[in-house]
Amino acid sequence: MFGINKIIPVESNYSFMDYRKIFIIFSFILILCSILLLFFKGLNLGIDFKGGTLIEVNTKNSDIGELRSILSPEFNDVSLQEFGNSETIIIRLQNESNKESIETVNQVKILINDKVSEFRRSEFVGPTISSELLWKGLQAITFSLLAILLYIWIRFEWQFGFGAVVALTHDVIFTLGVLSLFNIDFSLSSIAAVLTIAGYSINDSVVIFDRIRENLRKYKRLELSDLFNLSINNTLSRTVMTSLTTLIALFSLFIFGGEVIKPFAFAMIIGVIIGTYSSIFIAVPTLLIFKFRPQEDE
Amino acid sequence: MKNYPLWKSTLVILVVLAGVIFSLPSIIYKEDSGNWYLDNKINLGLDLQGGSYLLLEVQFDVLIQEELENISDSIRLISRNLQTKINNITSSEDEIQFRFNDSKNIDKIRKQFINTYSNVKVIINNNIMKVVINDYFKKNIQESAIKQSLEIVRKRIDESGTKEPLIQRSGKKRILLQLPGVKEPERIKQLLGTTAKLTFHMVDEEDISSLRANIAPFGKIIVEDYYNSEIKYLIEKKSRVGGENLVDAKASFDPQQGHAVSFRFDTTGAQKFGKATSDNVGKRFAVILDGAVITAPVINSAITGGSGIITGNFTSQEATDLAVLLRAGALPAPLQIIEERSVGPGLGADSIYSGKIAAIIGMLCVCIFMILVYGVFGILANISLIANLFIIMSLLGAIGATLTLPGIAGIVLTIGMAVDANVLVFERIKEELFKKTRVLEAVNNGFQKAISTILDANITTLIAALLLFVFGSGPIKGFAITLSLGILASMFTAIMFTNFLIYLWISISNKRTINL
Secondary structure, three states, X not given: OOOHHHOOOXXXXXXXXXXHXXXXXXXXXXXXXXXXXXXXXXXXXXXXXXXXXXXXXEXXXXXXXXXXXXXXXXXXXXXXXXXXXEEEEEEEEOOOOXXXXXXXXXXXXXXXXXXEEXXXXXXEEOHHHHHHHHHXXXXXXXXXXXXXXXXXXXXXXXXXXXXXXXXXXXXXXXXXXXXXXXXXXXXXXXXXXXXXXXXXXXXXXXXXXXXXXXXXXXXXXXXXXXXXXXXXXXXXHHHHHHHHHHHHHHHHHHHHOOOOOHXXXXXXHHHHHHHHHHHHHHHXXXXXXXXXXXXXXX | OOOOOHHHHHHHHHHHHHHHHHHHHHHHOOOOOOOOOOOOOXXXXXXXXXXXXXXXXXXXXXXXXXXXXXXXXXXHHHHHHOOOOEEEEEEOOXXXXXXXOOOOOHHHHHHHHHHHOOOEEEEEEOOEEEEEEOHHHHHHHHHHHHHHHHHHHHHHHHHOOOOOXXXXXXXXXXXXXXXXXXXXXXXXXXXHHOOOOEEEEEEOOOOHHHHHHOOXXXXXXXXXXXXXXXXXXXXXXXXXXXXXXXXXXEEEEEOOOEEEEEEEEOHHHHHHHHHHHHHOOOOEEEEEEOOEEEEOOEOOOOOOOOEEEEEEEEOXXXXXXXXXXXXXXXXXXXXXXXXXXXXXXXXXXXXXXXHHHHHHHHHHHHHHHHHXXXXXXXXXXXXXXXXXXXXXXXXXXXXXXXEOHHHHHHHHHHHHHHHHHHHHHHXXXXXXXXXXXXXXXXXXXXXXXXXXXXXXXHHHHHHHHHHXXXXXXXXXXXXXXXXXXXXXXXXXXXXXXXXXXXXHHHHHHOOOOOOO
């Protein structure tokens, strides 16, 4: 209408499948790096999963250095970090036992009381709870993946389920790798992000698969890789459009949504980008290894 | 609007209208009004309105240890009466083992013991007797302890003046507290962290050698001073009267002694206290709070009136809090805070503000983008998107869900993803138009073909969201709720409402061709 719709391909005809080897190698390297990062550097577990104390304060006439010099001599494992601006500071403490919680928070508050204009939040997660939260988070991820797989398996042939799960695993591992690389606090909301990314990734693959299934019935003579190309091109404008609108919303959340939600928005942005990429370059090529034509051709 | 079924347009209009009507209270009004319609608004989570979330765990093992202690006392008394020596006593989690000098009297001891304790299993092996607390009894102790704790926590919170607290049992041994608007969770934590078990014991001032050696003889215990752990007292193990006999306690001020707590016993308590004091004039008695001596005055004369005053080195706040604790009663077992999340009002307000900004800007950008790409159809999709948001908000209000910060993130995410269903439809219509199909037919086919894809694509995301709701905790549940509602609402608006709008637009503009 205003010319911008020419950017979004209407009747595109890219031969994605010709370049699949390059992308598979590319993805392989990405995933390998992610796994190495996760293995050697690991995730930066937040207090939700590691336990400990977190206090967020707004300072008055003070800075992070001053607060650090007050708190460091008193506590063994204390770390301070600016949060969005130089006035807001996050204090993290590792407690050895549950009992220390009340005293720790109290002690910190008393020590820095005259340097602080507002105690914005304080969180304490004891070791029993943190291990429960971690366990529940892992359960949520496992069961969701199984449920999604089951659904795909019921609605499509199992090969599609396999392709979708390969793409999804690819996306989740890559996102975790990026979170590890940038040292982003891995918290309860990260679990939410990972699951939403899983949902989004599958969503994207499903739309293309749906078209492949339709085209398999329509064009019975067409070479599989050509048919896949056609299907990806058929749905390409939708894939691009939806990713863009979702990214617009997520960037808005990332920029304007406040510090607390930033890690979530960041993980989601990474996940949506990689999810879009993988549904085209990973999910579909995976189907090629089966060389299948579904039995129920009408 | 020929060819468009009346039931469909009625349904669509009604749903969207209901969405608008029932989301208005959440948008416009702030205060509770008592009006059923206006109060139909979204509840804000603690992370948005500020407040404290606390998870407490009842320390059952303390109770079991107490029970083992009682068993041990009982058996020691019996064996002493039968003149049988116990060589050693070992106890573990829920059992206690006595090694007697010989096995001569062991059956007698067992018989006498079982007469008083029926809820245990006694195993005898030669000169060793093992007493195991059975599971049923353990469960009973735990069940009554958590019920009692819940009651006392409720009383203490009420006394502290917290408005609209939510106090709930969570599982077998936990109590969950949500305290909206609490600015100083420290004081509440202090109130809950105290067992407040108050007892009155007689002090033994004669047996100085035991006190020096730090070994209490049978029937006595050594306790520390509440304020100075260097000072120790040898007291009778059995209390003369306890806090359960108190009927009232108040903070008071004594010009000579400073801040104090005055109390009054019930009839039984007054009798017991009267007897203890009249029998022991000139001796000391100790007021013990949670295992430490607060004060140990000399009894000058019998106290028969049933009321008294406890002085310690209290501050005004400490005296007030102790009075609150004594009025509410003692916890059966200590409570441990295992999770705390407190958000100040400043951060909550900031979160609401930035959440709104993010939603509005995200919304505007997505709308502009849709218009740039799809023109008039983009406008229709945008109207649909706005209707979608109204429906989400009205549903949140209607089901009494709580909006949290991750919940706002879910709404913003929904704004981006909700247009997906519309996009799927538009792209299909575009393809149909390419085949030179007639406009109405193209629209029809587009919708028909897109529906199964829309369902498949959304159900997978819905599955993830639902499982997140089941396994997620606290604020994350809020995300799962808004995302699920967003997906459901977007399926409805894309399939039904956008469809309706397109038909409406085509019939009004009377176009033969459309530009997509």
